[in-house]
Amino acid sequence: MRHTTKLAALAVTVALLVAGCAKKEDTGGAATSDELCADKSGAGPKIGLAYDIGGRGDHSFNDLAAAGVKKSLDELDATCEESEASAQEPDSAKEERLRTLAEAGFNPIVAVGFVYTEEVNKVAKEYPDKKFAVVDGFAEGPNITNLVFSVEQGSFLVGVAAGLKTKAKHVGFIGGARGPIIDPFAAGYKAGVAAVDPSIKVDMKWLSDKGDDKAFANPSGAKTAATALYDAGADIVFHASGLSGGGLFDVVSTKPDGIWAIGVDSDQYQTATPEQQKHILTSSLKKVDVAVFDFAKAFKDGTTKPGYDLYDIKRDGVGYATSGGFLDDVTSKIDEYKAKLVSGDLKAPSKL
Amino acid sequence: MGKLDLRRIALALAAPVLAIVVALVITCLILLAAGSSVSGFLSTIFSVPAERNVINILNNASILYLSGLAAAIGFRMNLFNIGVEGQYQMAVFTAAVFAAQGWLPGPINVIVSIILAMLVGAIWASIAGVLKVTRGVSEVISTIMLNAIAVSLTAYMLRKVGVSTGSNLATEEIPRDSWVGGIKLLSGAPNELLGLSLLAVLGGIGYAILLNRSKFGFALRATGTSASAAVASGIDVRRMVVVSLMISGAVAGLIGLPLLFGNSHSYGTTFQAGIGFAGIAVALLGRNNPIGIAFGALLFSYLTEQSNLLEINAQVSPDIVAISQGVIVLAVVIAYEVVRRYRNALEQRQVAAELSTSAPSEATPEATR
Numbered sequence: 001m002r003h004t005t006k007l008a009a010l011a012v013t014v015a016l017l018v019a020g021c022a023k024k025e026d027t028g029g030a031a032t033s034d035e036l037c038a039d040k041s042g043a044g045p046k047i048g049l050a051y052d053i054g055g056r057g058d059h060s061f062n063d064l065a066a067a068g069v070k071k072s073l074d075e076l077d078a079t080c081e082e083s084e085a086s087a088q089e090p091d092s093a094k095e096e097r098l099r100t101l102a103e104a105g106f107n108p109i110v111a112v113g114f115v116y117t118e119e120v121n122k123v124a125k126e127y128p129d130k131k132f133a134v135v136d137g138f139a140e141g142p143n144i145t146n147l148v149f150s151v152e153q154g155s156f157l158v159g160v161a162a163g164l165k166t167k168a169k170h171v172g173f174i175g176g177a178r179g180p181i182i183d184p185f186a187a188g189y190k191a192g193v194a195a196v197d198p199s200i201k202v203d204m205k206w207l208s209d210k211g212d213d214k215a216f217a218n219p220s221g222a223k224t225a226a227t228a229l230y231d232a233g234a235d236i237v238f239h240a241s242g243l244s245g246g247g248l249f250d251v252v253s254t255k256p257d258g259i260w261a262i263g264v265d266s267d268q269y270q271t272a273t274p275e276q277q278k279h280i281l282t283s284s285l286k287k288v289d290v291a292v293f294d295f296a297k298a299f300k301d302g303t304t305k306p307g308y309d310l311y312d313i314k315r316d317g318v319g320y321a322t323s324g325g326f327l328d329d330v331t332s333k334i335d336e337y338k339a340k341l342v343s344g345d346l347k348a349p350s351k352l
Numbered sequence: 353m354g355k356l357d358l359r360r361i362a363l364a365l366a367a368p369v370l371a372i373v374v375a376l377v378i379t380c381l382i383l384l385a386a387g388s389s390v391s392g393f394l395s396t397i398f399s400v401p402a403e404r405n406v407i408n409i410l411n412n413a414s415i416l417y418l419s420g421l422a423a424a425i426g427f428r429m430n431l432f433n434i435g436v437e438g439q440y441q442m443a444v445f446t447a448a449v450f451a452a453q454g455w456l457p458g459p460i461n462v463i464v465s466i467i468l469a470m471l472v473g474a475i476w477a478s479i480a481g482v483l484k485v486t487r488g489v490s491e492v493i494s495t496i497m498l499n500a501i502a503v504s505l506t507a508y509m510l511r512k513v514g515v516s517t518g519s520n521l522a523t524e525e526i527p528r529d530s531w532v533g534g535i536k537l538l539s540g541a542p543n544e545l546l547g548l549s550l551l552a553v554l555g556g557i558g559y560a561i562l563l564n565r566s567k568f569g570f571a572l573r574a575t576g577t578s579a580s581a582a583v584a585s586g587i588d589v590r591r592m593v594v595v596s597l598m599i600s601g602a603v604a605g606l607i608g609l610p611l612l613f614g615n616s617h618s619y620g621t622t623f624q625a626g627i628g629f630a631g632i633a634v635a636l637l638g639r640n641n642p643i644g645i646a647f648g649a650l651l652f653s654y655l656t657e658q659s660n661l662l663e664i665n666a667q668v669s670p671d672i673v674a675i676s677q678g679v680i681v682l683a684v685v686i687a688y689e690v691v692r693r694y695r696n697a698l699e700q701r702q703v704a705a706e707l708s709t710s711a712p713s714e715a716t717p718e719a720t721r
Contacts, residue, residue: 096408115622
């Protein structure tokens with residue numbers, strides 16, 4: 001009987017602990033890191049934001065979407081709520097996230113990432129009076145706007161920058177995963193380098209065969225890849241691999257001056273450490289923040305349009321960053337290429 | 353003796369209940385340490401799910417259940433089939449490609465695809481089995497490696513045969529007449545129960561019959577309990593290893609099919625991954641018992657579904673639920689071990705008591721203490 005008593009005692013203690021936990025009232029969860037959407041007083045659009053895996057803090061498109069919402073809070077008097085996807089969740093979880101936001105009264109609802117396409121297709125039908133936007137999406141419906149980007153054009157321009165800046169006539173690329181998401185970055189970059197000088201060698205490294213954690217949340221993999229590329233003789237490496245890119249920046253910060261890395265999506269110079277900044281030549285920009293803000297503004301004005309809203313070089317929806325001033329000597333040349341892309345004389349390929 | 357049996361049942365239930373409670377406490381402590389709202393977490397997790405959530409829970413539970421069964425067949429043989437993940441990825445990819453060709457009409461296409469998926473799962477698992485019996489390679493190592501190969505292989509083949517739509521890359525869509533419609537279980541829900549989730553029910557019944565009512569099942573359990581005793585009683589253990597891994601792989605082949613035929617209709621880069629690993633946890637939680645696994649699958653599915661609301665309703669990251677699930681599994685393993693030792697000690701004392709008294713049949717452990 002002794003042991004039964006012990007077991008029972010343990011069970012009771014544990015049960016009490018749970019009860020104790022439950023009673024310890026935390027005043028409304030104020031301590032959570034929910035700063036972006038903490039202020040619920042705005043009278044403007046109530047934006048529901050559904051992130052892709054990674055969520056805020058990915059220094060990539062989730063963060064950019066959040067920046068777009070932040071701007072909407074400031075300028076459109078909007079309020080918001082955010083919700084993050086977890087790794088390997090079922091598709092029904094994405095649907096549910098969108099429905100929960102819709103039921104909680106949010107409108108418009110911004111889904112970040114093409115993975116939401118099918119789910120927005122379904123849920124938008126159930127809530128015909130609400131407006132939905134899908135970043136990188138390809139959903140169809142009278143109340144759905146797809147915010148899409150010509151990333152190959154921005155990547156073409158950083159390719160031109162790399163072509164003009166390389167002394168070794170040898171550059172590198174690190175991609176998260178082969179496929180329709182990253183191929184345009186690689187193809188545009190390669191074409192940009194070749195536009196300057198077709199004899200420049202472009203080495204490519206891929207972190208994973210599919211768009212999983214190994215591709216986009218794998219800094220150590222990117223570290224290995226970057227070391228290999230620099231050791232092979234490349235003096236500039238461009239990455240399109242989300243969070244993994246941190247590994248590239250770590251490696252390049254230990255290199256002598258004149259060895260460069262190129263960032264992706266946001267102006268990564270701004271979020272880098274001082275040692276890394278000295279080596280961040282430029283970034284291929286994908287202005288998700290602008291697109292999300294524009295969408296929120298259009299919603300407020302009642303002018304959202306269904307279908308595709310393309311952010312290309314003409315609209316300044318993609319581009320290259322000049323922070324750090326490392327490109328000052330070649331900016332005019334890059335802008336010549338940019339002008340040709342804008343006029344359509346030059347086309348950046350999106351397929352490898 | 354009736355009293356003792358009651359206590360045994362209580363003991364059997366004590367382990368999982370204890371584990372869940374311990375896991376909740378640890379989760380609460382983590383939430384406190386992170387400065388999040390514990391009451392918000394608990395009230396959200398234990399809120400009554402809406403009708404559409406109930407459907408989601410059932411759908412995901414049925415998929416998890418198949419995965420749990422696949423793992424459990426191996427466990428019963430003392431085989432650690434970590435490769436369920438790779439087996440179902442290979443199987444569902446093959447089924448998606450085959451079904452999309454539309455060589456066969458409607459339902460026949462579905463049935464042949466199901467058989468094909470089971471075959472592929474079985475063959476993929478048999479590699480580990482053959483390696484084990486011919487070369488003594490631990491199935492833990494080989495199935496982990498086979499997972500890595502399966503993930504890369506499916507991704508590679510998908511690039512070869514897939515068609516891209518927007519940013520997604522997927523196999524061609526299955527012809528509409530081979531879609532398996534859902535079951536409208538609850539009128540208030542916009543979603544339906546996946547038609548092929550019934551495979552889980554069939555799988556559970558098949559598992560119970562195979563294990564408890566067949567000669568093969570007896571050989572399997574005997575080998576799992578003691579390989580040397582099994583050899584002595586004329587069981588071909590090497591054959592058993594390969595065959596049971598193949599059955600495990602065949603069941604693993606079913607995992608992706610409810611989603612494939614009922615929801616996504618193609619295999620793409622976003623097809624759900626990770627169910628194979630969750631199945632191991634579910635099988636552990638359910639003690640390889642067909643009903644126990646069902647409870648485990650429902651519990652995990654319930655927690656995952658409720659975690660979705662956490663961020664919106666309680667400003668708590670849904671990752672916290674993944675932590676609780678992990679802790680539940682750890683706690684379950686420990687709790688079972690504690691209970692098992694306790695039961696062994698109990699039995700020993702009982703036997704000792706019976707031996708030391710002149711009328712053993714009347715003695716109870718209580719009487720001797």
